[in-house]
Amino acid sequence: MRMTGAQILWRSLELEGVKHVFGYPGGTILPAYDALTQSTIHHVLVRHEQGATHMADGYARATGQVGVAVATSGPGATNMVTGIATAMMDSSPIVCITGQVGSKMLGSDAFQEIDITGVTLPITKHNYIVTRPEDIAKTIHEAFYVARSGRPGPVLVDITRDAQQASCEFEWDASVPKLPGFRPDIQPEPATYEEALKMINGSRRPVILAGHGILISEASQLLREFVERTHIPVAMTLLGIGSFPASHPLNLGMMGMHGEAWVNKAIQEADLLLALGMRFDDRVTGELAKYAPKAKKIHIEIDPAEINKRVKVDVALIGDLREVLPKLLPKVTRTDSSEWLERIWELKGDSAVRDIQSLPDEGHLYAAHVINDLWHETQGSDTIVVSDVGQHQMWEAQYYKHERPRSLVTSGGLGTMGFALPAAIGAKTARPDAEVWVVAGDGGFQMTMPELATIMQENLKINIAIINNGFLGMVRQWQQFFYESNYQSTPMLSPDFVKVAEAYGIRAMEVTTRSQVVPTVKAARSHDGPVLINFRVEQEDAVYPMVAAGAALHDMIRRPSPLVETAEDV
Amino acid sequence: MLNTFVVYVENKSGALARVALLFRRRGYNIESLTVGRTEKPDVSRMTITVEADADQARRIEANIYKLVNVLLVENVSAVPVITRDLAMIKVAAPQEVRSQVLELASVFRARVVDVALSSITIEITGAEDKIDGLLDVLRPFGVLEMVRTGIVAMRRGARTSEPNNEQTPDFIVE
Ligand SMILES: Cc1ncc(C[n+]2csc(CCOP(=O)(O)OP(=O)(O)O)c2C)c(N)n1
Numbered sequence: 001m002r003m004t005g006a007q008i009l010w011r012s013l014e015l016e017g018v019k020h021v022f023g024y025p026g027g028t029i030l031p032a033y034d035a036l037t038q039s040t041i042h043h044v045l046v047r048h049e050q051g052a053t054h055m056a057d058g059y060a061r062a063t064g065q066v067g068v069a070v071a072t073s074g075p076g077a078t079n080m081v082t083g084i085a086t087a088m089m090d091s092s093p094i095v096c097i098t099g100q101v102g103s104k105m106l107g108s109d110a111f112q113e114i115d116i117t118g119v120t121l122p123i124t125k126h127n128y129i130v131t132r133p134e135d136i137a138k139t140i141h142e143a144f145y146v147a148r149s150g151r152p153g154p155v156l157v158d159i160t161r162d163a164q165q166a167s168c169e170f171e172w173d174a175s176v177p178k179l180p181g182f183r184p185d186i187q188p189e190p191a192t193y194e195e196a197l198k199m200i201n202g203s204r205r206p207v208i209l210a211g212h213g214i215l216i217s218e219a220s221q222l223l224r225e226f227v228e229r230t231h232i233p234v235a236m237t238l239l240g241i242g243s244f245p246a247s248h249p250l251n252l253g254m255m256g257m258h259g260e261a262w263v264n265k266a267i268q269e270a271d272l273l274l275a276l277g278m279r280f281d282d283r284v285t286g287e288l289a290k291y292a293p294k295a296k297k298i299h300i301e302i303d304p305a306e307i308n309k310r311v312k313v314d315v316a317l318i319g320d321l322r323e324v325l326p327k328l329l330p331k332v333t334r335t336d337s338s339e340w341l342e343r344i345w346e347l348k349g350d351s352a353v354r355d356i357q358s359l360p361d362e363g364h365l366y367a368a369h370v371i372n373d374l375w376h377e378t379q380g381s382d383t384i385v386v387s388d389v390g391q392h393q394m395w396e397a398q399y400y401k402h403e404r405p406r407s408l409v410t411s412g413g414l415g416t417m418g419f420a421l422p423a424a425i426g427a428k429t430a431r432p433d434a435e436v437w438v439v440a441g442d443g444g445f446q447m448t449m450p451e452l453a454t455i456m457q458e459n460l461k462i463n464i465a466i467i468n469n470g471f472l473g474m475v476r477q478w479q480q481f482f483y484e485s486n487y488q489s490t491p492m493l494s495p496d497f498v499k500v501a502e503a504y505g506i507r508a509m510e511v512t513t514r515s516q517v518v519p520t521v522k523a524a525r526s527h528d529g530p531v532l533i534n535f536r537v538e539q540e541d542a543v544y545p546m547v548a549a550g551a552a553l554h555d556m557i558r559r560p561s562p563l564v565e566t567a568e569d570v
Numbered sequence: 571m572l573n574t575f576v577v578y579v580e581n582k583s584g585a586l587a588r589v590a591l592l593f594r595r596r597g598y599n600i601e602s603l604t605v606g607r608t609e610k611p612d613v614s615r616m617t618i619t620v621e622a623d624a625d626q627a628r629r630i631e632a633n634i635y636k637l638v639n640v641l642l643v644e645n646v647s648a649v650p651v652i653t654r655d656l657a658m659i660k661v662a663a664p665q666e667v668r669s670q671v672l673e674l675a676s677v678f679r680a681r682v683v684d685v686a687l688s689s690i691t692i693e694i695t696g697a698e699d700k701i702d703g704l705l706d707v708l709r710p711f712g713v714l715e716m717v718r719t720g721i722v723a724m725r726r727g728a729r730t731s732e733p734n735n736e737q738t739p740d741f742i743v744e
Contacts, residue, residue: 122595126638129583146638178734181580182643305632308625499721 026072053083213277
């Protein structure tokens with residue numbers, strides 16, 4: 001059948017299973033928007049193209065399916081850059097479609113011409129420029145394949161205006177694209193299995209480091225079986241949260257810069273680290289030279305370029321966890337780790353008595369309490385928390401106990417403020433039955449606040465918790481610790497968030513004391529439409545413990561008051 | 571140590587930029603990069619030399635592999651290879667010294683490709699150190715202009731670097 005390039009674009013997306021796209025129109029993408037009217041795909045109109053990319057990203061993280069963002073050329077395309085980089089750093093599969101000036105004008109600095117494939121070269125897994133309608137279907141099919149295969153990532157497809165307008169015969173080849181240079185299916189060397197098994201079965205003080213790869217590979221159940229067989233305790237990276245149930249007795253919690261003290265100490269004392277789908281980011285290792293000095297390291301990872309990048313490992317199994325773990329499972333034995341577990345509980349005991357429950361109430365509202373109460377109220381339900389970047393993000397990771405995969409969506413590698421609100425829109429669009437909570441700081445929330453209008457227009461039931469401390473809190477904390485409390489440019493005036501929300505037709509409430517937290521959360525949950533809660537929390541609270549940049553992982557700044565450190569589930 | 575990579579890429583727009591950018595982004599300095607056609611019209615072949623230790627070299631290889639358009643990467647530093655560089659050197663050669671310059675060129679088996687009143691242009695092909703050697707002895711006469719292609723490399727013997735579809739990368743951790 002003869003179709004225009006624009007029609008082919010939507011038809012191809014439909015054939016890829018796309019139900020929703022997030023976008024913003026403009027001149028060079030107008031032919032595509034004109035053809036959208038005939039498509040079954042629902043278009044979510046965003047308020048800024050950065051939002052569209054974060055929405056596609058949130059959609060992908062909540063489901064594992066490829067998220068799609070659409071923008072016009074020039075400023076529309078450059079507005080996507082932050083969202084593409086965010087998806088790249090966290091291996092999130094998104095496809096971005098941009099309009100481009102007519103192919104005859106390429107290279108002439110035409111109105112709104114930007115070399116977006118050049119701009120995004122280092123922040124996409126791959127990108128394409130398409131100048132003929134004949135190439136659109138094949139390119140879209142390839143883009144989806146590349147985005148989701150192997151280690152996932154963002155792919156950008158730039159389509160010239162004339163390619164959208166011209167017509168050709170539509171052909172769809174659903175088979176796996178032939179990409180001779182693309183090998184997403186690397187397998188470990190057989191010998192490495194034997195080596196790894198010997199190390200695992202012979203270890204006395206092993207720790208599993210569970211990363212984002214477990215979620216991406218849908219290997220949570222396998223991990224659970226592995227742990228139940230071996231009794232090896234699990235520490236999680238920020239993005240690994242949800243890969244292993246928080247309530248499992250062998251789940252230690254989050255590791256790294258704001259990891260629990262006993263988790264970091266356990267890693268430092270371990271004789272074996274089994275790293276699964278993680279990349280030893282500087283935020284989880286602390287000073288490299290002093291990292292886990294007694295441990296042998298096994299790295300199971302799909303991306304060969306991650307092996308020995310930061311931490312030199314003893315054995316690497318390069319492949320998909322979903323294929324590697326089943327080969328190890330029948331051969332691993334229960335490690336003789338009872339002494340080791342006792343040692344860890346001893347380390348934990350030391351911190352766990354200082355529970356946040358004993359934080360003095362006295363009219364103060366602590367962010368940790370807000371998160372802890374939110375967790376209590378929503379536990380057991382199908383809830384996705386989407387956090388922004390800063391102190392609240394770390395408190396969320398520490399005090400919200402995630403039981404299920406994909407129940408936390410957050411920007412880890414890039415640490416993109418402004419991510420949460422749009423990513424939550426993506427998550428809610430993908431999972432309308434899930435309860436979605438945004439947890440954002442007063443700073444990051446304002447970076448993408450206009451997307452409140454998208455919530456309104458789409459009529460999405462999203463609950464928003466602003467952890468409002470009147471500061472760019474995480475930066476203020478660094479100034480407090482490392483710059484002699486010189487609070488340069490971190491105190492921040494904000495609008496009345498309640499009024500702002502109301503202007504968008506969103507119900508809003510304010511909470512200033514602990515006793516109001518639970519009733520307000522209950523009211524928000526039972527309200528039909530979106531709700532925003534402005535939690536006015538302690539202004540100069542800090543996230544503890546903390547590994548300062550350059551310090552060894554066990555060398556942590558602890559909360560000065562002996563009362564409190566971190567959460568024992570209460 | 572100096573590493574030499576042979577890289578086959580699909581002849582698609584941006585393929586060269588993708589490879590070059592990767593070195594820049596990861597902070598490795600390319601010593602030399604050559605690219606040209608192969609016997610297959612849709613495939614180009616690059617020879618890249620870069621200073622890197624063994625571990626860095628392995629990661630460079632893995633990172634190049636991740637590029638969708640790359641068909642094959644081979645680090646040929648540790649195997650017997652023939653490497654060739656080509657240079658054209660324009661050297662000042664007035665009447666008084668001309669015969670000396672010509673004599674040096676012939677010692678190095680270089681060819682004279684152009685002669686003018688006060689200069690001659692010499693073409694030399696060979697391994698890099700041979701060219702460096704000729705340059706050293708010509709410098710006192712005055713090198714007016716010089717251009718080098720950068721090295722190309724090929725395995726010795728019957729074995730080729732040619733990509734075939736069965737080959738999968740073997741990333742072994744030393
Ligand atoms: C786009 C962007 N700009 C700047 C930063 C640096 N940064 C990291 S945390 C932070 C403060 C965040 O403040 P807020 O959103 O109020 O959250 P809080 O830390 O107070 O919980 C800043 C400025 C960033 N991560 N992202």
